[in-house]
Amino acid sequence: MKITPLWIKIAIFLQNLNSLFLDTIFPINCIVCGVENYWLCEVCSKKIKLRDQQFCPLCEKIITPDGQACFACKKKSALSGILVAASYQDPIISKAVHLFKYRFIKELSKPLATLIVRAIQSYELPLPELIIPIPLHPRRLRWRGFNQSTLLAKDVAENLLPDSPLTICTTALVRNRYTLPQMSLRSHHDRNLNISNAFTVSDVSAIENKRILLVDDIATTGSTIFECARILKAAGAKEIYATVIARQEYKQKS
Ligand SMILES: [Zn+2]
Ligand SMILES: [Zn+2]
Numbered sequence: 001m002k003i004t005p006l007w008i009k010i011a012i013f014l015q016n017l018n019s020l021f022l023d024t025i026f027p028i029n030c031i032v033c034g035v036e037n038y039w040l041c042e043v044c045s046k047k048i049k050l051r052d053q054q055f056c057p058l059c060e061k062i063i064t065p066d067g068q069a070c071f072a073c074k075k076k077s078a079l080s081g082i083l084v085a086a087s088y089q090d091p092i093i094s095k096a097v098h099l100f101k102y103r104f105i106k107e108l109s110k111p112l113a114t115l116i117v118r119a120i121q122s123y124e125l126p127l128p129e130l131i132i133p134i135p136l137h138p139r140r141l142r143w144r145g146f147n148q149s150t151l152l153a154k155d156v157a158e159n160l161l162p163d164s165p166l167t168i169c170t171t172a173l174v175r176n177r178y179t180l181p182q183m184s185l186r187s188h189h190d191r192n193l194n195i196s197n198a199f200t201v202s203d204v205s206a207i208e209n210k211r212i213l214l215v216d217d218i219a220t221t222g223s224t225i226f227e228c229a230r231i232l233k234a235a236g237a238k239e240i241y242a243t244v245i246a247r248q249e250y251k252q253k254s
Helices: 006-025 042-047 091-102 106-122 138-144 148-160 188-195 223-234
Strands: 079-087 130-133 173-175 199-201 211-219 239-247
Touching: 042 106, 079 106, 079 223, 091 106, 091 211, 091 239, 106 148, 106 239, 130 148, 148 211, 173 223, 188 223, 199 223, 211 223, 223 239
Parallel strands: 079 239, 130 211, 211 239
Antiparallel strands: 173 199
16 A cells, blocks of 8 residues: 655645635635635536637638638648637636636636537537647646646546546647747747747657647637647647637737
8 A cells, every 4th residue: 555655644734724724715706606616606607608600720711610720721730620619708708717827726627628518519529539738848837836728628528528538648749848928929920939849749659640639728829739730740640629718819919
């Protein structure tokens, strides 16, 4: 039997004490209806409207059935499409995503993943053989404490097929270069340059000939997702699709 070291027991005890303390001082309430103990309760989460139209993720002009790339764009991208679950214009979505991504509220992963699952089911997106969350650089992962895309991917996998969850792989695609946050960059060109060659495939056998679903929280220009797809396709993946909670409108700063 494996014995848990004393320092780990103390750390867990302090963590539990800390969350009990925080829950007492700052009770959690649903951001929509205010019910206690949930950041976004099940009732309110179910009422969130799915995005009613999907666009080609590259030109963002042509409406396509489930977010797949249009005929012209298909030829120049390794990514087959991005299914966008909801609208960032919905204030509940922008608030929930902000709390999840920038305030580190892990508990929002489940209701947000439920939205992605609803979108996959309603658009009848074919199920992938493998789910890959967009990786963080190890340094950023240490700083954040968790990868929000990995949490989402796990919740998506568990909810899509509760009896036999889909396989998630968090090791085959790695971010080997520390990049500036995409949000901090002014132009499309800078964002593409920043993310270029930031990823590598460390385990080709895990992704070879697989239909892969990339999971991320939000997409803006899509540069990160396109680059991951490019690297995966070059390493032998059969098809790469992506899904995100929402697509944030990209405003190029002057
Ligand atoms: Zn609620
Ligand atoms: Zn297009």
